Amino acid sequence: MISPTRSAAVASLALALTGSCADPTSPDRDAPWVSLAASDGLVDASGPVVLTAVALDDVGVVGVQFWVGATLLATDATSPYTHSVAMTPDDNGVHSFTAIALDGAQNQAVSNAVTVAVAIPTLAMNDGFSDGVIDSTQWRIRGDTAIGLRVEESNSRLELFIPGTAGGGTFVATLESRCELTGDFDIEVGYSLLSWPANNGAILSLSMGVRHAQRYSSTAGPVLDEESYGASHNGSVAQMPTSDAAGILRVVRNSDRVYSYFLQGSDWILIQESPDFPPERDVVALSIWGSDGTWGGADVRVALDDFRIIQGVPANCER
Secondary structure: OOOOOHHHHHHHHHOOOOOOOOOOOOOOOOOOOEEEEEEOOEEEEEEEEEEEEEEOOOOOEEEEEEEEOOOOEEEEEOOOOEEEEEEOOHOOEEEEEEEEEEOOOOOOOOOEEEEEEOOOOOOOOOEEOOOOOOOOOOEEOOOOHHHEEEEEOOOOOOEEOOOOOOOOOEEEEEEEEEEEEEEEEEEEEEEEEEOOOOOOEEEEEEEEOEEEEEEEOOOOOOOOOOOOEEEEEEEEEEEEEEEOOEEEEEEEEEEEEEEEEEEEEEEEEEEEEEEOOOOOEEEEEEEEEEOOOOOOOOEEEEEEEEEEEEEEEEEOOOO
16 A cells, blocks of 8 residues: 655645635644654564654644654544554564644644664564475474374364374374574464374373473373373473363473473463473474373374464574
């Protein structure tokens, strides 16, 4: 959409708000006065920046326009004159805002320029698995197709499948990132259990190396007698009973601590917290797996979507 020019926008506003031009027998030749301020000069998180203008005129201000560069954002005809600008990572950069105050005679004044720098961190990686083809520049598939393991994008999501006939030790269907993460990180993925029989011994896992947030199936034996969320941090395991068939898993490293969560309503529920441990960098993996000792012999199918690396520095990428 082509933004209106300043002259056209100013004239249109004055006529719309006054209904006519100023009386020629008593012309008003004095321009208004206007000053502009912004709520923030540096924006480092998504959210609004509020522009506030103060405008005065000897006869009366009929409106204030808010501009970014040569683009008209909005007009406010009532004091206090404000406009809220939503900022996202797409707006990263430096923006110059101005305001134009108008009176009924179409006199105008331009405010001081206000500069706002936007530096909102972007997602290091974001995949909704919605285009029907796994992005081979970001992911690689792991799993023995000879025993029927499948990893594929289907129905606008990622689907992981293990047949009930799988066997031969531990069997894993995995989508693995081509980049490692280093430093602090925050990763999450949504899941739906499409085929998840009880007492089948399957495990769904969001992992960064040996840091996991998991959804466990119960097993036929004494190992796990109920459905649960779980976390495994370098071999230390925690479990919380659940009946959820869908949800979101999350793993976070902050400084020297690691946290695993699941989402319950609008709240993140902590499964396990522990000190961090080496290696400090590793790949991200989305997996389902089982093993001969606890496998129940029924097909398992899980759908994953909205995978996000909210924080993290990709490194050692293998293309």
